[in-house]
Amino acid sequence: MVYETIRCELTDGVATVTLDRPDVLNAMNQAMRGELVRCFAGLGDDDDVRAIVVTGAGERAFSAGADIREFVEPQIPVRFRAQRRRLDFRQAMDGCAQPIVAAIRGYALGGGLELALACDIRIAGEDAQLGLTEINLAIIPGGGGTQRLPRLVGRGKALEMILTGARIGAAEALRIGLVERVVPATEALAHALELARAIAQKAxxxxxxxxxxxxxxxxxxxxxxxxxxxxxxxxxxxxxxxxxxxxxxxxxxxxxxxxx
The missing domain is CATH 1.10.12.10 (Lyase 2-enoyl-coa Hydratase, Chain  A, domain 2)
Structure with missing residues (x-):
């Protein structure tokens, strides 16, 4: 399948999903969210896919979150109800029986961190900056952040991050259990692929x-x-x-x- 905002490649049982808007730090717009839904729905139904890696294009970001340019228009009730009915890509990820590994380099903020939280295992480069920053825009995490983060790091630390919108570095993320491994920045994807290939060798x-x-x-x-x-x-x-x-x-x- 051809996409405009992401890439999806399958090699030796490992599917690599790349957020491909590096000029805007892989910010997620409506087009990308829709493509992620279709991509993960397809991967979940593909018996040739044994494991999945999610990463971001470029060196600066996994994903900086939602594309703020789409925030300038107030949500009208009809559009809001339509969004509530639409399948979220994180739900599509939850429907994937295959293990999903995130390779995080640079910024993983807001919806970008929520995407990483929807993965099963997170490998971060030393340059990673992670945070649920929605409170700074007078909103709250709406893609699973308020539920998945406390399940990983505990209620207090999750509330501290969510209520302040503060970012944490890779070392702190490892300490609190938000990521499973910290590696040199340029090696995050390689480590994620190595892990995914090892997983893909199993039954x-x-x-x-x-x-x-x-x-x-x-x-x-x-x-x-x-x-x-x-x-x-x-x-x-x-x-x-x-x-x-x-x-x-x-x-x-x-x-x-x-x-x-």
């Missing part, structure tokens, strides 16, 4: 069930999460890949996964 159904067990389990009481884990583990015992994994281990060879 596809097991990958999807492992992610489902963790993501859905965190929203359940422990007993419910344990039941979910047991159900998924039981289902995996019926797959052809489970048998292939055992045979490959005994034969001391690399497994040949079929996704069945």
């Amino acid at each position: 596809p159904v097991a990958l999807r069930y492992a992610k489902e067990a963790v993501v859905k389990g965190l929203e359940l009481p422990l007993a419910g999460g344990l039941r979910l884990e047991n159900d998924l583990a039981t289902l995996l015992r019926t797959t052809e890949d489970r048998l292939e994994g055992a045979r490959a281990f005994l034969d001391k060879r690399k497994p040949r996964w079929t996704g069945r």
Whole structure:
């Protein structure tokens, strides 16, 4: 599929989604949001996609957030209701069973950070600046920031970031658990791709069930999460890949996964 504001490339089971508006720090306009919805919806349905990497074009930003030029017109009720009904790209990301890795370089602000929060794993370059800055524009995070951030860093730190609109650097983001790894700025994408390729080598159904067990389990009481884990583990015992994994281990060879 051809896009105007993003790029999507698939190599060896890893899809790389690149926000491609570097002249405006990869700010997200309506066109980009719509293309991200279509892109992630398509990736989620593609059995050839084992893992996904999200990054920003250029050296200055993952994404600086929403394109402020679209903020100058007041929201009218009809348009507001239409936006509420429209599928958000972060919902489309939630619908992807494949693991999603963010490669963050430079600014990840507002909606840009919310995009990173919707990923499963975040790798930041040393130059990363992260923040939910919406309060500075008399609005609040509306793309999951008020819900996803406290689940990662805790209520107090999330409120501090949201209520002040302050940015934090990569080292602080690592300390509070907002990112999983900090690497040299020029190596963020390479590290993300390396991780995604390692993930993509595993059995596809097991990958999807492992992610489902963790993501859905965190929203359940422990007993419910344990039941979910047991159900998924039981289902995996019926797959052809489970048998292939055992045979490959005994034969001391690399497994040949079929996704069945």
